[in-house]
Amino acid sequence: MTELVVNNVQKWLGGLQILKGASFTASRGAIVALLGASGSGKTTLLRCIAGLEQPEIGYIKIGDRVALDSEKKIALAPEQRNIGLVFQSYALWPHRSVRENVGYGLKLRGVSSADLAARVQIILDRMGLGHLADRYPHQLSGGQQQRVAICRALIYEPRVLLLDEPLSNLDAKLREEARYWIRKLILDLEICAILVTHDQTEALAAADHILLLKDGRIVQEGPPHDIYSNPNSFYSADFLGANNVARGAITEIAGDRAVIAGEGWSLEGIVKEGRGLAAAEPAQAVIRVEQLKVSDAPGLHRIEMELDDSLYLGDKWEYRLRCGTFTAKAHGTRPLPPGAVWCEIPPESVWVFPASSAST
Numbered sequence: 001m002t003e004l005v006v007n008n009v010q011k012w013l014g015g016l017q018i019l020k021g022a023s024f025t026a027s028r029g030a031i032v033a034l035l036g037a038s039g040s041g042k043t044t045l046l047r048c049i050a051g052l053e054q055p056e057i058g059y060i061k062i063g064d065r066v067a068l069d070s071e072k073k074i075a076l077a078p079e080q081r082n083i084g085l086v087f088q089s090y091a092l093w094p095h096r097s098v099r100e101n102v103g104y105g106l107k108l109r110g111v112s113s114a115d116l117a118a119r120v121q122i123i124l125d126r127m128g129l130g131h132l133a134d135r136y137p138h139q140l141s142g143g144q145q146q147r148v149a150i151c152r153a154l155i156y157e158p159r160v161l162l163l164d165e166p167l168s169n170l171d172a173k174l175r176e177e178a179r180y181w182i183r184k185l186i187l188d189l190e191i192c193a194i195l196v197t198h199d200q201t202e203a204l205a206a207a208d209h210i211l212l213l214k215d216g217r218i219v220q221e222g223p224p225h226d227i228y229s230n231p232n233s234f235y236s237a238d239f240l241g242a243n244n245v246a247r248g249a250i251t252e253i254a255g256d257r258a259v260i261a262g263e264g265w266s267l268e269g270i271v272k273e274g275r276g277l278a279a280a281e282p283a284q285a286v287i288r289v290e291q292l293k294v295s296d297a298p299g300l301h302r303i304e305m306e307l308d309d310s311l312y313l314g315d316k317w318e319y320r321l322r323c324g325t326f327t328a329k330a331h332g333t334r335p336l337p338p339g340a341v342w343c344e345i346p347p348e349s350v351w352v353f354p355a356s357s358a359s360t
């Protein structure tokens, strides 16, 4: 069931157009990640949904209420929108206890103290914070503070939960745990969540649907697996994953197959974005690091490369490889001596784009 409709949202700030027509829908029991480089407009879009920014153009519906309709001059205030907001900084009140932090919004809305106490206790217990109700924020760990911030947003029973980089203040281990339990919580509560992140791993792991933003536009959207395995532009391909990028020129092209080559190397690949690709034109290819397989013998789709070094990464080894002007990384389970190796690069994993598509 659709809980959030965002249509053609356009926003100017300081004379610049920051959002250039964002449209998407989100359903109950699903997490949509707004992913993109710094400055791509993720937070601005979230703030427009929350009502903290007012777009000059656009339409936003939350549940069954129209929150924004620029044509009809409708713009609901944040507290009328039935949303919960969690900020990166958590924004807890330092001089209020956990119980007061979570319940304060309800108190302002005139909820009776008995009802308020019961609702606060239920949500704190649910999040494993019941025993910390009388503590103050400075007496809590970062992870606990984050849970309090989420309780405070959920206490209103919002239709849509908006999360702005909620995990970025946690250390790496806590972050992994937090994205698991936040996902579980949202699925259990069957609410709709919009998660702003610049961390691709977080978006891939936590979201059901990713919107990839660039310069105020959604340049690709889809389930994490689709975005990862079928990027529609160089930006999408290069933003996600760990990649090797080969820059050269097209030497052959027929349909969706092309050969890209540079000084001392040549690779067969598939054309992911045909616009502007022709023989002799500059081009670039993205190859996910995990697609390269290093071996010691020639074979189908194997090219000879020079192995410069093997770096120990703990759970694997990283090989630094070179073939003319093409340099690459690959992974393996053991260190290899420097020298000539054969590297298997299947054409399906060599995604060819025009050189100019770096900026689109």
Ligand SMILES: Nc1ncnc2c1ncn2[C@@H]1O[C@H](COP(=O)(O)OP(=O)(O)OP(=O)(O)O)[C@@H](O)[C@H]1O
Pocket (backbone or CB within 6 Å): 013, 014, 016, 018, 036, 037, 038, 039, 040, 041, 042, 043, 044, 045, 198
């Ligand atoms: N009040 C403002 N006045 C002018 N420009 C602004 C204002 N707020 C944001 N911007 C600009 O809007 C663009 C988008 O900012 P936004 O914070 O939405 O990006 P973001 O994708 O969330 O980035 P980050 O990951 O760094 O938080 C940036 O170029 C930013 O400098």
